[in-house]
Amino acid sequence: MPEGDTLFERACRGERGERVPVWIMRQAGRYLPEYRKLREKVDFLTATKTPDVAARITLQPMERFPLDAAILFSDIMTPLEGMGLDVEFSPGPVLPKPIRSVEDARRLRLLDPEEETPYVLEALRLTRAELPSDRALIGFAGAPFTLFCYMVQGGGSKDFMEARSFLRRETEAAAEVMDLLGRSMVRYLVAQARSGADALMLFDSWVGLLGPDSYRRFALPLMRRVITGVQAETDVPVIYFANGGATLLEAAQEAGSHVLGIDWTLPLSQAVARLGSDAVVQGNLDPAALFAPRDELDQEIRTVLSQGAEAAAHIFNLGHGIHRTTDPDQVAFLVDRVHHHSAR
């Protein structure tokens, strides 16, 4: 199969293939017994930093389900250490020395992916070598605003107010951090594409904390530069997931990605009505639907497919990461139903 020709990659470029491709956010993770078994012997951070382990975990769901794409087992926090910030997991990310001043901001350095995250690149190479040629491999990074949230807050938060107030109080330092994050993520993503990633995803997990005006002011300029920067160096498609961003969808589209990921709270038909029928969308089954009886789950899958049919192309996914208590048999059912219902 020629490069760039998987069903998944063709969908990213707006082409409707023989069926709707499907993969699942966090598909390599805790809902799988084989993942939990492997993790008994190796902690999370070590797993992300050991190429053959990361590749193994990335491939686990591909061996169990006929998914159309694999996503590298890694974490959006992984490159931050290489920018000069310590990150621990307990189990969520904790940054013992968050950015709280201009001086803190100046401690950061531009990421050199080959030097600082060689294990990520090697894991991609190992995975790509083992993955069947008709399956795509997705590399990823955190979007600058979301990484900024963690870097300033120092860990997870409901409102990330420390970070959001820093944006308002320390505008110059905040802009410097965002700029450095943007340039680092361009390098990180380009290096991933050169190491075998067939598509690149940007996770903006916390961008839903911004209204459209704040998004345009604090996040969009950098997002546009990151996506433009990546596209200047590689032609792999870019997927942008602005989680919780129902009110800033049109602005997020201006960032210029090939595909927009849509969370489960915004019906795909509404997303497409707002984005235009040239848009390519990814999503967006409610992860809670996997806990429903199968007839109900099947009905919700059909609804998502039928709404996604209004877009130029559609990549089926959940509207958020799969929950760790999900029954893997429900995932098998989902993948089968997506393929079955969408086959031409």
Added chain:
Amino acid sequence: MPEGDTLFERACRGERGERVPVWIMRQAGRYLPEYRKLREKVDFLTATKTPDVAARITLQPMERFPLDAAILFSDIMTPLEGMGLDVEFSPGPVLPKPIRSVEDARRLRLLDPEEETPYVLEALRLTRAELPSDRALIGFAGAPFTLFCYMVQGGGSKDFMEARSFLRRETEAAAEVMDLLGRSMVRYLVAQARSGADALMLFDSWVGLLGPDSYRRFALPLMRRVITGVQAETDVPVIYFANGGATLLEAAQEAGSHVLGIDWTLPLSQAVARLGSDAVVQGNLDPAALFAPRDELDQEIRTVLSQGAEAAAHIFNLGHGIHRTTDPDQVAFLVDRVHHHSAR
């Protein structure tokens, strides 16, 4: 002043008065040094259960700022104990015995507010007696879906998946719990109105976890019954805050409240365009704007006022609870600017 005639109450009924009324979610709380001082001597739970302390805290911001309404110092979890569920705070709510089965659900009982939460009603009477007659007193309750989330999850959560999967797996038990919550909150709100509350607010803090279809299926029928039930017993206005509900705004409107609270991520002009110019809206300055320099804060206040002017009436508020690290002087500035800019 005749009953029901405060500026705030008139705005709730769609009347534009001499200026836009303003109050602030969580205005009685940790950003105030006088609150922190009082709390050194009394823990949170005791404060909510001791009428003169709760009244004192409720009145603290009213003495410091010319706010148009006071909101009772209490918690949405307060009535759950009277329904048969233990609730602790550490510091967020923790329910040691969450609802996880039909049997658990059947342990719950209908709330008798006079019997189980007399301190709430007494705190309202004490506050109303001390509050100037041109200031309104707001009582409140959690919306059934949000309370259901805590009752099943057992505490705070990013995704409340335990609760959301329970809705799908245990439909009958879930419906029973929701029904009991709905009937209990009607009783609780009506009792508050009879004890001096001039308006009643329903906080649906976690409803943004539902897309519009799930909202219509799992939450809206109950919300409509709660609001109808309250309105059958009292004529005080009802404010419904569907937090994070940008994608379900039209459905939330069908619940039938007098006022809809809008969070900061949905510009008021967009909310009014979708709700119609007969709508009364409350909101929605970004709480992070209080950390900006004053010229920027002033500009954002003007934007919210100008967008709110498109509605039948507008109650100025933040788009979420005020953050504990906010400078009270910024709040003084905000209240002054809202009054100044909106004066006719």
